[in-house]
Amino acid sequence: MQFFPVELLFVCVVYLSGKMFTFPQQTNTAHVRLNTTREDFSAVTVCLRSFTDLSRNHVLFSLATPSAANDFLLFKRAAANQIEISARNVGALFDGQEYTLNTWLSVCATWDSTSGLGQLWLNGKPSSRKFTSTGSNIRGRAIITLGQEQDSHGGGFDANQSLVGMISDVHMWDYVLSNCEIHRYMDNLNFTPGNVLNWRALDFQIRGRVLLEEKQAICY
Numbered sequence: 001m002q003f004f005p006v007e008l009l010f011v012c013v014v015y016l017s018g019k020m021f022t023f024p025q026q027t028n029t030a031h032v033r034l035n036t037t038r039e040d041f042s043a044v045t046v047c048l049r050s051f052t053d054l055s056r057n058h059v060l061f062s063l064a065t066p067s068a069a070n071d072f073l074l075f076k077r078a079a080a081n082q083i084e085i086s087a088r089n090v091g092a093l094f095d096g097q098e099y100t101l102n103t104w105l106s107v108c109a110t111w112d113s114t115s116g117l118g119q120l121w122l123n124g125k126p127s128s129r130k131f132t133s134t135g136s137n138i139r140g141r142a143i144i145t146l147g148q149e150q151d152s153h154g155g156g157f158d159a160n161q162s163l164v165g166m167i168s169d170v171h172m173w174d175y176v177l178s179n180c181e182i183h184r185y186m187d188n189l190n191f192t193p194g195n196v197l198n199w200r201a202l203d204f205q206i207r208g209r210v211l212l213e214e215k216q217a218i219c220y
Contacts, residue, residue, distance in 0.1 A: 014212075016199050020168035022211040023147045028159040030208030031147040032167075036196050038174065041138040044072050044087070045177040047108040047185050047194075052165025053101045055080075059149035059161055060107060061170075065140035066153050072138060074109050075149065075161075085118040087111040088133035097122040106169075106186045110176045113137050124186040126179070144197070146170070147210065168215050172197035 021032050046061050054076075060083075061074040073086035081099050084091045097120065099105065108121040116134025120127040143150065146167050148157040171185070171194030184191035193200055206212065 014202060014204070016168075016202050016212075018215055020166045020213055020215040021146060021206075022166050022213055023163050024209060024211065026159050026162055026164050027208060028148070028157040028162065030162070030210050031145045031157070032210055033205040033207065034144040034146065034170070034172075034197055035203040035205065036142055036144065036172075038196055039140055039142065041072075041142075041174050041196075042114070043110075043112045043175045044138065045108065045110045045173040045175065045182075045194075046072070046074060046171070046197075047106070047177075047182070048074075048170045049104050049106050049168045050163075050165060051102070051104050051167075052163060054164055055101070057161050058163050059145075059147070060163070060167075061109075062145045062148065062150045063138070064143050064145075064150040064153045065138060067140055068138075069150050069152055069156065071140075071142070072111065073149065074107065083107075083120055083122070085109050085111065085120060085130075085132060087113075087116075087118060088136060088138065090133035092118050092130040092132045094120040094127045094130065097125065097127060104168075108177070108182050108185065112176050121182050121186065124183060144172075166215075169199050170194075170197055170202070171199055 063072040065071045068089045070086040070089045075084045111118045117129045118132045119129045143154045149161045
């Protein structure tokens with residue numbers, strides 16, 4: 001187990017298969033920044049696995065650019081089964097998904113700038129496709145955070161929207177992943193890793209009290 005105290009900044013590129021980030025307390029500081037040099041996205045797919053007991057609002061994935069704090073946001077609302085996808089600061093609410101507490105959940109979200117449609121997948125179950133924002137790409141220096149939701153480019157964190165729990169297996173693509181590939185990710189099969197963010201070779205910075213640990217396995 002590795003532990004990084006509040007004042008420490010930890011930077012590296014690591015093969016993270018079998019690992020997880022643990023966010024052990026509610027704060028407005030602790031987070032993981034994921035690094036990418038890409039500055040133009042006409043489409044996005046993000047997949048991750050999360051574990052929490054939070055019933056309040058909390059962030060799952062936050063991408064901000066200088067022009068839009070919610071350029072691509074995956075956000076769990078306090079309502080039992082509501083998850084929001086925002087693209088270019090325009091959100092769509094997805095309801096009826098079984099967001100279960102205290103269990104690992106596999107989440108994927110997609111968005112395409114041409115159609116403006118977003119879609120959510122939770123544990124292999126797709127949502128309806130909904131309109132968010134169309135006509136413009138995500139452009140500019142992207143800052144991506146786990147554990148905190150950005151209300152400004154790289155900041156504006158609110159402890160009441162922070163994640164307390166664990167995150168693993170984060171991947172991001174610059175295109176809409178096919179249904180079959182999403183199912184392969186969900187089922188832990190051999191899938192095409194993210195070409196923007198790849199958990200198997202992730203460039204990241206840890207700020208504050210975030211732990212990098214072995215992912216907990218289920219034993220029988």
